[in-house]
Amino acid sequence: MTTGHGTDGVERRGLMFVLSSPSGAGKTTLSRLLIERMPGLRMSVSATTRAMRPGEVDGKDYLFVDKARFEQMITGDQLLEWATVFDNRYGTPRAPVEAALSAGQDVLFDIDWQGTQQLREKARADVVSVFILPPSASDLEKRLHSRAQDSDEVIRNRMSRASHEMSHWAEYDYIVINHDVDEAFAEVQSILKAERLKRERRTGLVGFVRSLQSQLQA
Numbered sequence: 779m780t781t782g783h784g785t786d787g788v789e790r791r792g793l794m795f796v797l798s799s800p801s802g803a804g805k806t807t808l809s810r811l812l813i814e815r816m817p818g819l820r821m822s823v824s825a826t827t828r829a830m831r832p833g834e835v836d837g838k839d840y841l842f843v844d845k846a847r848f849e850q851m852i853t854g855d856q857l858l859e860w861a862t863v864f865d866n867r868y869g870t871p872r873a874p875v876e877a878a879l880s881a882g883q884d885v886l887f888d889i890d891w892q893g894t895q896q897l898r899e900k901a902r903a904d905v906v907s908v909f910i911l912p913p914s915a916s917d918l919e920k921r922l923h924s925r926a927q928d929s930d931e932v933i934r935n936r937m938s939r940a941s942h943e944m945s946h947w948a949e950y951d952y953i954v955i956n957h958d959v960d961e962a963f964a965e966v967q968s969i970l971k972a973e974r975l976k977r978e979r980r981t982g983l984v985g986f987v988r989s990l991q992s993q994l995q996a
């Protein structure tokens with residue numbers, strides 16, 4: 779993997795920034811804000827076999843594919859990770875992620891705990907994971923209804939699986955409780971900013987410090 783430059787001009791390895799949560803806790807909302815407001819961050823657009831929701835755009839929100847195409851993507855090793863979630867298949871196309879990291883960008887993932895486990899197995903040092911919790915079960919249910927994009931049956935199904943999803947919270951590096959979007963965004967943004975400054979991924983620091991030392995000796 780090649781490296782990019784941080785805002786201070788020092789080279790560093792790109793990171794994979796993962797958001798997971800029970801359905802409806804706010805990952806998509808926070809992801810959109812991060813992409814709008816954090817330069818150098820690219821969204822990983824997943825492939826899925828689920829039906830398109832009203833307002834979703836193919837190629838932007840997801841790559842909507844049929845089951846046969848998804849199967850081909852698996853057998854062709856085109857997915858970095860994949861999982862079955864709520865009876866549909868979801869997966870991360872490998873090529874765009876590798877291209878973004880190679881260009882020195884960070885990549886944002888909105889994926890479930892199964893996908894996060896697979897990314898960690900492949901690249902532990904480069905994965906930063908955040909689990910988003912809702913403030914309460916009733917808020918979670920309200921949010922699923924207020925999104926107004928899923929049937930009552932789909933919402934019941936997602937609520938019934940929320941507890942199992944949440945049982946994976948302790949596998950994550952950071953936990954954010956999404957009471958208020960602006961506050962939750964500020965917390966997630968602080969995590970990304972701090973992780974970008976981690977010494978281990980700042981490959982240009984050795985040269986930078988050497989150059990400072992040689993200036994001091996001159």
Ligand SMILES: Nc1ncnc2c1ncn2[C@@H]1O[C@H](COP(=O)(O)OP(=O)(O)OP(=O)(O)O)[C@@H](O)[C@H]1O
Pocket residue numbers: 799800801802803804805806807808921922924925926956957958959
């Ligand atoms: N802090 C918040 N307070 C109130 N409503 C919120 C908050 N955060 C998100 N929402 C709303 O809750 C709904 C669900 O949010 P969102 O779609 O971001 O969840 P998600 O975690 O991405 O869900 P899924 O896993 O199903 O894709 C949306 O209508 C969103 O506007």
Ligand SMILES: Nc1nc2c(ncn2[C@@H]2O[C@H](COP(=O)(O)O)[C@@H](O)[C@H]2O)c(=O)[nH]1
Pocket residue numbers: 798799800801805824825828859860861863864868869870888889890891892893894
């Ligand atoms: N393992 C993966 N999980 C993914 C991926 N893309 C999305 N997801 C997760 O699926 C559920 C449902 O999403 P929805 O858009 O149908 O509401 C949610 O938890 C997502 O995080 C993926 O590529 N891999």
